[in-house]
Amino acid sequence: MPEFCDVALPVPLDTAFTYHIPDGLEPVVGGRVLVPFRQQRMSGIVVDAHNRQPSVKTKDILNVLDVAPVLDDSLMRLARWIADYYLAPLGEVFRTMLPLGAEFKRAIAYRITEEGRLALHQAGMSGSSARSRRTPEEQLTEFRVLDYLGARDTVREESLRAVARVSKTLLSGMGRKKWIVREDFSGVRDATRTVKVAILKSADCKLNENQSLLVDTLAAAGGRVTVEILHTLDVPRTTLGTLVKRGLVEIAEEPEQFSVSGLKARRSPFDFQFNSAQQGALKRIREAVDSRTFSGMLLHGVTGSGKTAVYLAVMRAVLEAGRSAILLVPEIGLTPAMAADLHQVFGNEVAILHSALSDQERAEQWHRIKRGAARIVVGTRSAVFAPVADLALIIVDEEQDSSYKQEETPRYHARDVAVMRAKMANAIVVLGSATPSLESYFNAKKKKYALVELPDRVEQRPLPEVEIIDMRQEFQETGHEQVISRKLTEEIKERLSRHEQVMVLLNRRGYSPV
Incomplete structure (x- = not known):
């Protein structure tokens, strides 16, 4: 058994730290350990276990948090590539990859x-x-x-x-x-989300008015109501405690349910016939996935051309083959809508990962993915690190969006990391956009990526009319500098006279760029 292990810690130092392994502890490479660091305790990832005697005195690891690796070999390789490519400490890369902060309590x-x-x-x-x-x-x-x-x-x-x-x-x-x-x-803690539920056991007793209200509410709900809902009733909180002491009500803790999305799913993309361009795109992507070799594809489709339908169709094929897929979206605001669509098609096979979730929710979703309960993952840039097994496909929607670039250490670009992860896993990466980034379009033209195009909107829907007004000409004709042109003013007045709505988008945020 190795006597020492090297641990990467989430500190701004580009090195791993060597610790002695005491008797009775067996850390694993890719697993977490609790170690002393300066005057505090920290959780880190074991990157190596060996018998090389350090030249300095070493401290003992305090505890082993994982009996099996939380990061497999492929994710460890990806982390090292990110650390090297983006010049980031390996420990901080691991911290970004693992949304398990809820399982470590600082005290x-x-x-x-x-x-x-x-x-x-x-x-x-x-x-x-x-x-x-x-x-x-x-x-x-x-x-x-x-x-x-x-x-x-x-x-x-x-x-x-x-x-x-x-x-x-x-x-x-x-x-x-x-x-x-x-x-x-500091140490580990249970991050399981639970909810307290009141369970009606009996109602055959004399009750006062407040107690009757609680009992009637429980009975009307089938005998089970969360304590949080009961606390919203206009009765003292001690009333529930009295019912518990009398044995009429029992309080139990149960796992809290997680809703993938609170939005209603849109019309299923499989309710209509794919056009020839969609069928061609779907065929090319499926053939690439079936080959089990890496390739990159740029799916260039105009707005409304049905790219999302193609995504869902190929992801369904991946799921039917027993494999996994990741879908990245640029903004948190887009995640619930996309998750609702995916849940409609794939049910409980869907997990979501983004920063708007609580620490406990992120840890719960991560563990669902890790144990194979969810093989379809949708989320923002951090979802590229989802620990899916047998990865077949990564889709980066709106790949040109700047929000895929993280501004804190490690300053990675999720699109580029997606390409590298797909390459390491012999998977397919699909970059989708109506307005591709310059570098992705260049790579497609140079045959580095396969170019798949959707030139028309579904059901031959027309594109909106776009008219460009030269504000320099406007100034010459009116002699006044103004934000809204005469043409736009007329169009707004016309829409308002019809009791219609108008959306005006400004390209400024209320400050002057430096």
Whole structure:
């Protein structure tokens, strides 16, 4: 068994840290471990296990969080490529790839030292020191902290700051004076989302008016109602507790349900006949998927040409073959609508990943994907790291959108990462757009990507009429600088006279670019 392991931590340092493996612990490469780092505990990913003796003294890992890797070999390779290509620390890449922050709880506590007790005693005897660099108010706060800690063993940081009204800066200064000791109790926690449910057991008793209202509400709902809903009723919260004590109602914790989307699904794309261009695009993508070799495709289709229908059709074929697919959308606002469409077609095989979910929801969705309960993933740029098995297809919708570029470390571009992940997995990547980015269109013209075009809108629907007004000519004719042209003003007035709506899009955000 290896004696040491190298751990990548989410810190801005481009290196892994070597730790000793104590007896009884068996970390796995690609799994998480809890380790001490400086004055705190951190969760990191094991990148190597070996018997090479370091030249410096090593610390022991504290705990093994995973008995099996959370990142398989392909995702480990992808992480190393991102770290190298975007010049980012490997540990911070892993942090971006794993939405499991809800499973790690940071807990800091403080306790008083003998020096702190002596300082408290001296302050009680002689008052605040005139030689101290602290103001009298800050000294008073310090002694308030010491007095509170002196009556207790250890106190959590949040409790101490709330009671003593002390800042982190002041606590750090007290630590440097060795008056108090900071201790890190961070560790794993259960991130399972649960909901409390009230279950009606019996109603054959004498009840007052408030109790009757709760019992009637439970009975009308089939005997089961969430406690949150019962708390919205106009009765004291103690009423429910009284019913529980009398054995009439039982409170149980159950897994909270997750809704993929609250939106109503649009008309199914399979309710109408694909046109010849859609059929050709679908055939080419399916043939590429069946080949099980990497290839990139640019699906260039005008707005309304039915690209989404092609996406869903090829994803259904992938799912029927027992494989997995990822669909990336540029904005969180687009995710619910796309998820509703996917749920309509694929049911519970769909998982979503984006930053608008809570930490617990993201962890739950990630685990669903990891254990194979969901083989279709839709989400924003971070969904490109979804731990799907047997990846066959990655679709990047609106591939030209700038929101695929992350602005924090690691500053990756999800479209480019999607291409590289597909290449590593021998999968197909489809870049869809009505207005492709310059680099993607260039790659298609140079035969690096296959170019698949949808030139017409579905059902021969006409494109909207577009008229460009030269505002320079407008100024010459009117002599006035204005934002809205005379033509646009007339069109707006005409629509308003018909009681229709008008949407005006401005290309400014209310500030002047520097």
